[in-house]
Amino acid sequence: MQVTMTVNGEEVTREIEGRLLLVHFLRDVLSLTGTHWGCDTSNCGTCVVWMDGEPVKSCTVLAAMAGGHEIRTVEDLAHGAVLDPVQEGFMQCHGLQCGFCTPGMMMTARALLDRNPDPSDQEIREAISGQICRCTGYATIVRSVRWAAMKEASA
């Protein structure tokens, strides 16, 4: 079947199998390998991307279901050479180690700050609670998101 969607601002049309998962469409078909895959069961959240501005787990979305929708991935987070404050925050506060969960975490964090520019630590923890990080112990991720919020507040 044919599917057309907008990915990172560009319209793409591809011939796909109906069962193809969005995560595999992004990675294997479009070579956008910044979005990762970590489980079969929608538990780990390393595959989080945006669909129409909302974070979704792309291992649980068929590429066909994304037809007609706007998808945004980690590759679109920076504005050219200028990093998003969330990306800067993760670097400044050691919010990543192996980097595998990081794209999904950052996409969720960006969505959180867009609707709540000054989240509490507990609100940040709740926002990322559907995603697993094995390296950081989460505290530095919370700090990273707070850092981004502070930077945006002072801009």
Next chain:
Amino acid sequence: MTAVHEPRQSTFHHNDEHPVGHGRMLRKEDPRFVRGRGRYVDDVQLPGMLHLAILRSPVAHARIVSIDTSAAEAAPNVKAVVTGAALAAQGLAWMPTLSNDVQAVLATDKVRFQGQEVAFVVATDRYAARDALELIDVEYDVLDPVIDVRKALAPDAPLIRDDLEGKTDNHCFDWETGDEAATAAVFAAADVVVSQDIVYPRVHPAPMETCGAVADFDPVEGKLKLWSTTQAPHAHRTLYAIVAGLPEHKIQVISPDLGGGFGNKVPIYPGYVCAIVGSIVTGKPVKWMEDRSENLISTGFARDYIMRGEIAATKDGRILAIRTNVLADHGAFNGTAAPVKYPAGFFGVFTGSYDIEAAYCKMTAVYTNKAPGGVAYACSFRITEAVYLVERIVDCLAYRLEMDPAELRLKNFIRPEQFPYLTKTGWEYDSGNYEPTMRLAMEMAGYADLRKEQAEKRSRGELMGIGISFFTEAVGAGPRRHMDILGLGMADGCELRVHPTGKAVVRLSVQSQGQGHETTFAQIVAEEIGIPPADIEVVHGDTDNTPFGLGTYGSRSTPVSGGAAALVARKVRDKARIIASGMLEVSPDDLEWEKGSFHVAGDPGKSVTIQDIAMRAHGAGDLPEGIEGGLEAQITYNPPNLTYPHGAYICVVDVDPGTAQVKVRRFIAVDDCGTRINPMIIEGQIHGGLTDGVGMALMEMIAFDEDGNCLGASLMDYLIPTSLEVPDWETGFTVTPSPHHPIGAKGVGESATVGSPPAIVNAVVDALKPYGISHADMPLTPSRVWDAMRGNPQPPI
């Protein structure tokens, strides 16, 4: 020694504030990761690449009667179907494990655990390969499995390893350490003896990135290029050479960015070998990436020790001896990744941080119909089990003596003047100063106030617990005299080249899985040679481009490879001194080094920078007599001893009396890893390990039903902590340098995983004290805590 409570660091920070050497520095690898430009194995896409999927056994123990692959072979998009029989024809059906056992690549005779590899399919895409697995028809003659480890040696137990000649039972090995008679004598004369059965259940490292490989065999060159999820690329290359008979110089193993490892990526898995075979058979690059269930059911698990702990003491709390008896479940093949002379890893450090008179351990390891493994999940070669045993049994003693557990530990610590300290099981602790570390943790926690609060809460029927653990680790394997893996000495190489313009490249034999080696190793070299870390490129994870060494696990990168990096930089600096002496026309002895330049003693104005020297070393003009051009060196570092970091952890929990839910309210961790290279990275390593501890203590277990079905086969069943289960960690540190390490550093990557589980369990047991509970086994899930509160704490296995 310094003792510092680490402040929270979240202010804006530029790396150029610390241009050279040790200190907080942002990571050099992060810019690619935050842009989604990390390059992991599954990101490798090659022209014409095919995909491999593995058919796995649905049962734990069965004889294979027949395998019919004809339908799969006829399926569209399928390029190859390979069974164990086909591998056997090439002599590849079995491979050696890291513990001198053998493991089936694809089963030929029997399957011995659920999830074992039976056949593989190579097809044009991932989905087609999976589809074709459904078309393979395997007839199994199901046999009784051995699942209960306690029954593995029963006379009527089914024989698992009938592939081993002369094998008549499921015995794997026996091991002992310490002095049995001396320990028995101390126990016999002691005022107080406390015994406790303690289970460390089977858990799994479950890195976010599962295991996988891309194999690309070039039949014309006869060269194999293998991208794989390996923490030990050089060791793997050598083993592939031995297993597959390929010449070692024609094998290139590339371990690109790894999405976590935690010991899960040390062994060679059948899937890697299958990918290699698949590429050779099809003449195309072949990718294999396991899914999460495959990762959980078939790759290296951790722990699975059933321990009997005994402690002997005087009635006023002087610990005299510790004794333990262990039953170890090694699964169907002994795949333990540990130095060969240490079949139980470094469990021998179970005497902990205490100055005692005698110790003895006897261990029996057995085969069961479960996945192989055992040494993984940041365990420092089984020190997780050792520290859990000693810190749990010490708390049991405190309970019996009605002593404060902090006071009991302080009374028994090895004293600073006793270092280097030879333990009763033969380990030489290099350095330590335990009391200040313990006191700092107590101060940060507000220990006395916490005890007051607890007393008040108890009087109101509320359940609050305070748990302590104090650990000594043994990391940095290791001296090649004692330590090797399949005959490969556990040393590490390092090569440093300074380019003409004064920029440098350092090549490591170890491989980061997220620890930040590109930053830390640049800092180690920078500190020694004065070139800014930003000007030092760190190359790792590619056997064609790095010197030989045994890789990253057991917290060995800083103790071994870090020592190599410091020493190779000093070697280059020594040569730079001679070249500088020529440039400044003085004797080398008259030069003084100040990070980044040599100057004439007493005349700081007469100086040359390392960059000037680098250009001179490569440039025109004469060099001092006997000095070759260039500015580079290579060494292999053989550590004289392990390093022994220590730490004091305090955990505060609240248990809901109505639901038995445990909430970790606070966790205070004070670590001493000697010289600190990058405090930000160290803090990150600690945080991650503490989270592992919450997982193991409260949530995680790989369980089996009586038929051998794995009950932890997905992340819905094997529970890993999220942001909501863990507190905001409170960290502090003391500094007791290692006397033998070139820069005084000790390993730190696994300290918190080792040290935190007993603190959490001790806290929960302390909370349950009003119920007369002195022990409960992990994982302390609400149902298990509920049973404990009702006076019925059952072991998990």
